Amino acid sequence: MASDGDDGIAVQTFTLEQEQELRVETPARGEIKLKLVDGTAEVFGAEIAVGQSITCVSGRKLAVFTYHGATIEVRGEVEIAYVAGETPMVSYANTHSVLNAKRVAAASENSSEAEGPRVMCVGPTDVGKSTVCSILCNYATRAGHAPLYVDLDLGQGAVTVPGTICAAPIDAQIDLEEGIPLEMPLVYFYGDLTVNNPDYYKHIVSRLGTMLDERSKANEEARAAGCVVNTMGWIDGVGLELLLHAREALKIDHVLVIGQERLFGQLQQKLKGTDCQVFRLQKSGGVVERTPEYRRASRDRMFKEYFYGATGELAPASQTAYFSKISIYRIGGGPRAPTSALPIGQAPSTDPMRVTPVVPSTSLLHSVLAVSHGKTQGDLLTSNVAGFIYITEVNMMQKSFTYLSPCPGELPSNVLLSGNLKWLGEDVK
Numbered sequence: 001m002a003s004d005g006d007d008g009i010a011v012q013t014f015t016l017e018q019e020q021e022l023r024v025e026t027p028a029r030g031e032i033k034l035k036l037v038d039g040t041a042e043v044f045g046a047e048i049a050v051g052q053s054i055t056c057v058s059g060r061k062l063a064v065f066t067y068h069g070a071t072i073e074v075r076g077e078v079e080i081a082y083v084a085g086e087t088p089m090v091s092y093a094n095t096h097s098v099l100n101a102k103r104v105a106a107a108s109e110n111s112s113e114a115e116g117p118r119v120m121c122v123g124p125t126d127v128g129k130s131t132v133c134s135i136l137c138n139y140a141t142r143a144g145h146a147p148l149y150v151d152l153d154l155g156q157g158a159v160t161v162p163g164t165i166c167a168a169p170i171d172a173q174i175d176l177e178e179g180i181p182l183e184m185p186l187v188y189f190y191g192d193l194t195v196n197n198p199d200y201y202k203h204i205v206s207r208l209g210t211m212l213d214e215r216s217k218a219n220e221e222a223r224a225a226g227c228v229v230n231t232m233g234w235i236d237g238v239g240l241e242l243l244l245h246a247r248e249a250l251k252i253d254h255v256l257v258i259g260q261e262r263l264f265g266q267l268q269q270k271l272k273g274t275d276c277q278v279f280r281l282q283k284s285g286g287v288v289e290r291t292p293e294y295r296r297a298s299r300d301r302m303f304k305e306y307f308y309g310a311t312g313e314l315a316p317a318s319q320t321a322y323f324s325k326i327s328i329y330r331i332g333g334g335p336r337a338p339t340s341a342l343p344i345g346q347a348p349s350t351d352p353m354r355v356t357p358v359v360p361s362t363s364l365l366h367s368v369l370a371v372s373h374g375k376t377q378g379d380l381l382t383s384n385v386a387g388f389i390y391i392t393e394v395n396m397m398q399k400s401f402t403y404l405s406p407c408p409g410e411l412p413s414n415v416l417l418s419g420n421l422k423w424l425g426e427d428v429k
């Protein structure tokens with residue numbers, strides 16, 4: 001049912017029967033509000049209260065699902081909004097039950113050996129991996145557990161800026177407007193949107209695995225809650241090798257393959273004889289394929305959100321640093337040995353794990369650099385990062401650069417990591 005509200009804004013009301021969902025897409029530049037008028041409903045596993053209104057901005061696509069029936073009001077011009085009766089939500093809820101049984105058993109068994117589930121969602125791009133991870137984390141929090149959300153997706157990560165891998169504990173439903181809480185994430189900087197240095201990518205995934213083990217050892221509740229891992233949509237060749245490496249490094253015991261039978265078959269074969277179970281989950285018909293432009297825009301939004309907050313509530317500080325006071329390094333792609341220095345027939349190669357100092361130049365303009373916890377060049381390969389800065393100006397005469405930082409004051413460290421991350425931040429003043 002559609003009408004115009006008192007304020008002239010279009011209002012549509014949808015009535016959902018049990019186990020139906022309302023799929024909504026917000027226009028690329030626009031905003032809509034969804035309100036639960038009656039019944040019970042959830043968005044990707046996060047319950048909404050009757051009367052609660054959710055704001056969806058710029059191109060957001062989501063589904064409001066109900067187990068028992070609901071009435072939803074949509075205010076604003078939508079790209080598309082329709083009710084779907086066929087959804088895989090019940091199978092996702094069943095998957096949660098299996099995982100939760102393992103959490104409950106681990107929590108009641110008073111032994112450091114009893115671990116909760118370590119789950120990894122895999123599949124091609126645009127099958128709903130991130131969505132399933134959110135649903136499973138939200139269901140876990142509703143059952144009283146706080147799993148770790150681990151994001152290994154460099155290009156479309158959900159936690160912090162792109163080009164990183166990270167882990168964040170989810171101890172309450174993921175906020176529908178603000179996303180995953182950023183209070184305590186553990187972040188490793190890769191520095192690019194795609195994996196062109198598999199050795200370094202594997203290295204930081206292994207580091208993350210070690211931190212996960214340490215957290216499990218130190219905290220019983222964390223051990224029982226386990227983790228939910230989101231991965232990249234790269235599933236062939238080196239991509240598959242990286243998935244298998246991550247599976248081993250993070251000691252994953254449940255792999256959920258979404259939407260691709262071939263990958264399911266491959267993983268079943270490769271993981272035969274291990275203690276890892278492979279399940280296949282159906283892809284939801286609501287998952288929307290995103291264009292390269294949409295992906296670029298959502299990456300820009302992640303950068304912007306890091307500095308300005310999801311709703312523009314943060315005020316980043318613009319500061320100046322002198323080249324002499326900071327050290328910038330890059331990992332991988334160390335200088336090639338000249339062909340003349342190599343045995344005949346051997347091709348020059350680069351060292352993927354080499355830490356090289358970067359000489360500051362105007363090419364730093366618009367770069368996003370990580371502030372490393374590492375104090376020395378040697379520490380950089382193993383250290384996580386404290387946060388990020390964005391270079392807004394480089395002054396070669398004064399040998400300084402101006403940068404945006406999330407908060408004023410000195411940086412936690414003067415050791416910075418650079419990669420190939422650029423943000424053209426059109427709104428940055």
Ligand SMILES: Nc1ncnc2c1ncn2[C@@H]1O[C@H](COP(=O)(O)OP(=O)(O)OP(=O)(O)O)[C@@H](O)[C@H]1O
Pocket residue numbers: 023024060061062063124125126127128129130131132153156231232233284285286287288289
């Ligand atoms: N049931 C649904 N109804 C409407 N939109 C949905 C539904 N499920 C997922 N989406 C939307 O589809 C898009 C793709 O989903 P998602 O990000 O989970 O896929 P993905 O496999 O993780 O993609 P990638 O590998 O590229 O990161 C997202 O914008 C998500 O909000």
